[in-house]
Amino acid sequence: MSYLTWFLNQFMRLLKVKLDKLGSKMIMVVDLVDELSESLVKQLVLKKDRAVVFKDIPKVCPHCHSTEMRGVEIMGAKLGVLLWECSDCLDIFLKYDMVKTERELQEASKYWTNMSDWGRIPRAEFN
Numbered sequence: 001m002s003y004l005t006w007f008l009n010q011f012m013r014l015l016k017v018k019l020d021k022l023g024s025k026m027i028m029v030v031d032l033v034d035e036l037s038e039s040l041v042k043q044l045v046l047k048k049d050r051a052v053v054f055k056d057i058p059k060v061c062p063h064c065h066s067t068e069m070r071g072v073e074i075m076g077a078k079l080g081v082l083l084w085e086c087s088d089c090l091d092i093f094l095k096y097d098m099v100k101t102e103r104e105l106q107e108a109s110k111y112w113t114n115m116s117d118w119g120r121i122p123r124a125e126f127n
């Protein structure tokens with residue numbers, strides 16, 4: 001294992017711990033949408049007719065009323081938490097308006113990383 005790989009592994013581990021404490025998770029755009037297309041945000045919210053913006057994390061899920069809400073960070077997006085997600089029903093809600101969210105998602109969709117380079121963190125641990 002090269003020093004750089006080791007360093008990145010440590011870095012990602014620390015980042016994950018930090019995110020866990022904040023109660024958010026970090027994923028890639030491709031984890032979020034069925035396909036990369038012109039409008040990503042529509043795949044997330046418009047199909048459910050739920051383009052409401054929640055500046056702060058909703059105390060309860062607007063859909064199932066669960067209190068298990070968390071932030072979702074997208075790798076490659078400039079903003080921190082970009083979306084809200086209900087841990088129970090997995091519905092996604094907007095933190096920013098659709099235009100801004102779309103811009104971030106498009107930017108982040110160019111971002112790609114080889115997970116195997118990180119020393120394999122099982123997907124389940126991101127939750």
Ligand SMILES: [Zn+2]
Nearest residue numbers: 061064086089
């Ligand atoms: Zn819910």
